Amino acid sequence: MNAIISASELAVESTGDYPPVVLDIRYQMGAPHGRPAYEAGHIPGAVFIDLEAELAGPPGSGGRHPLPDLEVFGTAMRAAGVSAARPVVVYDGGQGWAAARAWWLLRWAGHPAVRVLDGGLAAWDGPLSSSPPSPAPGDFVPVPGALPVLDADGAAALARTGVLLDARAAERYRGEVEPIDPVAGHIPGALSAPTSExxxxxxxxxxxxxxxxxxxxxxxxxxxxxxxxxxxxxSAAQQILALAVAGIPAALYPGSWSEWTADPSRPVATGPSPR
Structure with missing residues (x-):
């Protein structure tokens, strides 16, 4: 199954005999919470999923958005109607990052049929609804391991032996600015590959x-x-999604820069060069 779906394809599938479960993952760091926007208008039947509460664990030494507790994640997915044998479509406000996070988590946890709405809600030209859906409970039980992950040591090793891509903006990679994390720069050996491209x-x-x-x-x-x-x-999940569209498998380092810099003993590189 393809990793992305167009708005026209979703419109057709939504009216078919076996419509997909649709999840609204509107989230942007520093922006207002996505639920009010969802309540004002969403794709009919879509269920809102809270990224920080249901697609991530509490921030800490594992990073700002560590992998969620499997029970919390599974409960949220089942409440949204997600079942193992029913396809899922996820979308966000258009940036693609939040939807890709949901896509990656579901695929990593064993769901075989998940796609991201290409272009997000902005691409949808059908009607919107302000009515909350009442989906029948799903049966999806997360079984992690279907997609590869890296820890900090694994990321450091891959930067030496393979290809480690840094999905952040180029100026953050170079260490010129760092608006969020306490240390600027990149993992030594990583290559700059902004998601905007x-x-x-x-x-x-x-x-x-x-x-x-x-x-x-x-x-x-x-x-x-x-x-x-x-x-x-x-945002790294969006890069994994883009790689999947290109037919290239890749591992995600979930802790990412926020976990890497939580340990002051880990090395940091700056400038345009990987090392």
Missing amino acids: NVDATGRFLPPDALAARFERLGAGVAAEVGVYCGSGV
Whole structure:
């Protein structure tokens, strides 16, 4: 199954005999909570999922958005109607990061059929609803391990032996600015690969061949061992999604820069060079 779905395809599937479960994951760091926007208007039948409460654990030494407690995550998914045998479509406000986080978590936890709405809610040209849905409870039970993950040591090793991509903005990679975390720079050996270069001006993903060419230029082709990190494991999921569209498997470092810099003994590189 493809990793993304167009708005027109979702409209057709939603009226079919076996419509997907649709999840609204509107979230942006520093912005107002996504629930009021969801309540004002969402794709009909979509269930709101709170990224910080249901798709991440409490912040701490494991980073700002560590992987969620499996019981919390599974309970939220079942309450939203997610079942193992029913496809799921996730969307956000258009940035793609939050939806990709939900996509990655569901795939990592064993769900076989999850797609992200390409372009997010802005791409949807159908009606919106302000009515809260009442989905029948689902049966999805998370079984982690279907997608690869990296810890800090694994990320450091991959930066030496494979390809570790830094999904943050280039100026954060270079250490010129750091608006969120206490230390600026990047993991030594990592390559700068901002998520903004995965999408076009409308927020839709570039075609698979264009994405494949982008990652090939970075050395992250299908034959490479690839990993991705960002600030806290959210935007990196969008990079994993873009790699999946290009047919390139990759591991996620969930703790990312916020976990890496929580340990002052870990090395930090600055400037445009990987090391």
